[in-house]
Amino acid sequence: MNRKDFIKTSTVLAASSFFFNAKGSYFLDQSIRVGLIGVNGMGWSDLNALLKNDGLVCTALCDVDENILKKRAEELQKRNIHVETFVDYKKMLNSSIVDAVIIATPDHWHCLQMVDAVNAGKHVYVEKPIGNSILECELMVQAAKKNKAIVQVGQWQRSQQHFKDAIDFVHSGKLGKIRLVKAWSYQGWKSAIPIVPDEPVPAGVHYTEWLGPAQKRPFNSNRFHFNFRWFWDYAGGLMTDWGVHMLDYALLGMKVSDPKSIMASGGKFAFPDDAGQTPDTMTAVYEFDGFNIQWEHAKGIDLGPYNRNHGVAFIGNNGTLVLNRSGWEVIPEKGRMEAVTIQPSLDNGLDKHMENFVAAIRQRNPQVLHAPIEVGAHIAIFSQLGNIAFRTGQKLYWDKDKQHFTDQKANKYLASVYHNGYKYPKV
The missing domain is CATH 3.40.50.720 (NAD(P)-binding Rossmann-like Domain)
Known part of the structure; x- marks a missing residue:
């Protein structure tokens, strides 16, 4: 107007x-x-x-x-x-x-x-x-x-009540000293991606605009729409797809931000010959003072820790709190605390987030x-640290003040390379 x-x-x-x-x-x-x-x-x-x-x-x-x-x-x-x-x-x-x-x-x-x-x-x-x-x-x-x-x-x-309730319980101290936090994503429905040949760009698809700053390649349906996330040009696999969800709550529960060191190992163990690039199986360990955070993921199977295909577990001396999208519970160490039966999710997280x-x-x-x-940036960076440790094959040390690695070879992964005339925005 x-x-x-x-x-x-x-x-x-x-x-x-x-x-x-x-x-x-x-x-x-x-x-x-x-x-x-x-x-x-x-x-x-x-x-x-x-x-x-x-x-x-x-x-x-x-x-x-x-x-x-x-x-x-x-x-x-x-x-x-x-x-x-x-x-x-x-x-x-x-x-x-x-x-x-x-x-x-x-x-x-x-x-x-x-x-x-x-x-x-x-x-x-x-x-x-x-x-x-x-x-x-x-x-x-x-x-x-x-x-x-x-x-x-x-x-x-971040908008679901049962996630907040679970973290409040973690912060209560009832679990005792927490020595390890596990976060994971096992995705049984994500199977192998068959190798298919390059093909002409489909009618109605503006492929050059889809590629944008990514490296120019012939059109291949494996890299288009949903499956883009399994290629380094466009995404970071399950680590950044699901890690940003579960690891976010690992950090919230422990009230920490930057790790001292990161190491990771994995590979294409389940589907070694499929078309994807990112690891279908991977473990990353983030070192903090007095405890570690461990991430693991797997494609093609669902039986993750505590018989859950995704979640985060706070492992304390008195008991373990297990949390995922369905709810949370506390599994006690014998004689050290009372169990907390499953506290189910009662709301729609996406709807509440939009509200x-x-x-x-x-x-x-x-x-x-x-x-x-700021929240999204922090956990996306944290997940990237795990991917960079995997791609370098090295135990990496993170300088939280300078926001880069002490290993200069690893620092080449801090920024994606832009192609096709695109440049990083000036702010």
């Missing part, structure tokens, strides 16, 4: 509350306009959760795959939601029809799109992991602070956020 229109409707607006985005544009509290970048998979789930909130309206969709873009626009139209569609996300950001955006593209695009979004005055919900390198994460934090933007990261467990995002926008207060950009 321009100034002239604003003056004309001032008597109406005087009776209504309104809020400002990062650049000072206003929008009525009953109409926060949202655009989605990356409409397949998790992005679609994010949008539908966000639209459950009063006063949220979807006005734009953006994707480099016009086939999925058309499908999603038609699905919304059936619900009487009419949107403008874009292939170029910058055109969507430069339009006046969105106040906030969801970024749910492959990991290697998150940094550029998030920085462009806050520079354009939009508030942002960005999927995890927020970046594909440590440098990207640092730049994203700087950009959000510079623009005073509301940026929520898609670590929705929190909307509340922060309406209050113009990033302090309200349950998973602000």
Whole structure:
């Protein structure tokens, strides 16, 4: 709305509350306009959760795959939601029809799109992991602070009550001295990726725009859509896909941030000949004063620690607290404490996370956020440390003040290499 229109409707607006985005544009509290970048998979789930909130309206969709873009626009139209569609996300950001955006593209695009979004005055919900390198994460934090933007990261467990209750119990001290924290993800449904030949770019797919800063390669369906996460060009495998969830709570429970050292081992043990690059089996150990945090993951099997396919366990002298998305319990050491039976999850984490995002926008207060950009950056960096230890095959020592390794060879992994004329954003 321009100034002239604003003056004309001032008597109406005087009776209504309104809020400002990062650049000072206003929008009525009953109409926060949202655009989605990356409409397949998790992005679609994010949008539908966000639209459950009063006063949220979807006005734009953006994707480099016009086939999925058309499908999603038609699905919304059936619900009487009419949107403008874009292939170029910058055109969507430069339009006046969105106040906030969801970024749910492959990991290697998150940094550029998030920085462009806050520079354009939009508030942002960005999927995890927020970046594909440590440098990207640092730049994203700087950009959000510079623009005073509301940026929520898609670590929705931060909004679930049973996760908070479990961590409160850990902090109570009842478990006694905690010597080891285990975090894990065993994903039985993620099987081998058959090797397929390169092929022509499918009709409707803007492949050059999909690659963006990633290395130029012929189109291969294995690297497109969901399976991008198993290739180093675009993501970091299960370590960054699930590690950012479970390791986040390991750090919260222990009230720590930076490890002293990291070592990791693993490989393609289950599917040695499939098309993926990232390890299907891996263990990483993070050293802290007086305890360790251990991460492990496995594709193709479900029987993880404590017969759970994902979770985090705080192993204390008196007992062990086991926590995952279903709930939490305490398994006591004999005679040292009382057991706590399973405390189940009673809410929808993604829905609550979106409610929190909307509340922060309406209050113009990033302090309200349950998973602000700083939280997302920290755990994404922490997960990257494990991947870098795996890729170097070395025990690495982390300088928390300088935020780099003491081993200069390992520091080459701090930043992704940008290709095709793309450069890291200047903040």
